[in-house]
Amino acid sequence: MAEELFMRCRTAESFSDRPVGEDVLYRLYDMLRMGPTSGNCSPARFAFLKTEEARQKIRPALSLGNVELAMSAPVLVIVCYDPLFFEKFETLNPMPGLRDWFAADVGLSDETAFRNGTLQGAYLIMAARALGLAVRPMSGFDAVMVEEEYLRKQGWRANFLVALGYPEGDVSSPRAPRLPHEEACLWL
Incomplete structure (x- = not known):
């Protein structure tokens, strides 16, 4: 499974028109929510744009290079984070004083929400791949x-987008280069 998820899967270049069922999306969330976050803070939130109408509304916010692929995906996910994630600590981590600690330090809570929400977005990508979906993460969009x-109603913040769907065509294109460990790691 690890070999498949990390070595053989590629970023989607195109999607088939096969719809992604709601049952698959529920299973996707059930898998990704189990990934660890610091203090079990779980700040990520996900907006699944499944309808053509919902996806078309995002078009003006997309960078030009992302429009075609985002519009062709059966599902576009806005990976978000809740800046008030600590309000869920009664359920997620009822350690005494933890909620108040984050509530009193906006810098700490924003950094924690963004970092752990990003981590949960990566879990979404890996869970999607495990379910046989193709993914394309995107950061080229107007978050505001x-x-x-x-x-606006939820008060969530947009982090990045993930186009989801079933792959179309050859998905075995050559992998783009990655840095070797000598350039990316310290061995201390």
Whole structure:
């Protein structure tokens, strides 16, 4: 499984028109939510844009290079984070004083929400791959426009987008280069 997820899967270049069932999306969330976060803070939130209407509303917020692929994906996920994640600590981590510690330090809570929400977004990518879905993460978009259109009521913040669907065509294209351990790791 690890070999498949990390070595053989590739970033999607195109998607088939096969729909992604709601049952698959529920299973996807059930898998990704089990990944660890610091203090079990679980700040990530996910907006699944499944309908053509919902996806079209995001079009003006997308960078030009992301429009075609985002619009062709059966599902576009806005990976978000809740800046008030600590309000869920009664359920997630009822350690005395923890909620108040984060509530009193906006810098700490913002950093924690962003970092752990990003981590959970990576879990979404890996869970999607495990379920046989193709993924394409994207950061080229206007977050303020996305938040205004989709997230204002919840108060969530947009982090990045993930196009989801079933792969189309050859998905075995050559992998882009990665840095060797000598350039990316310290062995202390």
